[in-house]
Amino acid sequence: MINSFTKRLQSFRSHRRTILELTRMDDRMLSDIGVIRGDIERMVRVGR
Template sequence: MFNTFARKYRSWKNYQRTVSELSRLSDHELHDLGIGRGDIEYVARRSVH
């Protein structure tokens, strides 16, 4: 049970970090990566699974 909680917490932290890092990029930088500002949360979710 603790392992499940720890794994979910790590995934959540990674998601939050990814959203934060991508949100700091300019629209131009995101475009260079092929990501729209509206896609940040989707990309972050995909990165933790």
């Protein structure tokens, strides 16, 4: 049970870091990698 919680917490932190990194990019950089600013959270959590 604790192991499961730890994995979920690590996953949450990883997603937050990725979201923060992407939101710091300008629109041109996001466009280069095929991401629309409004879809960042969904893409990180669900995938493409």
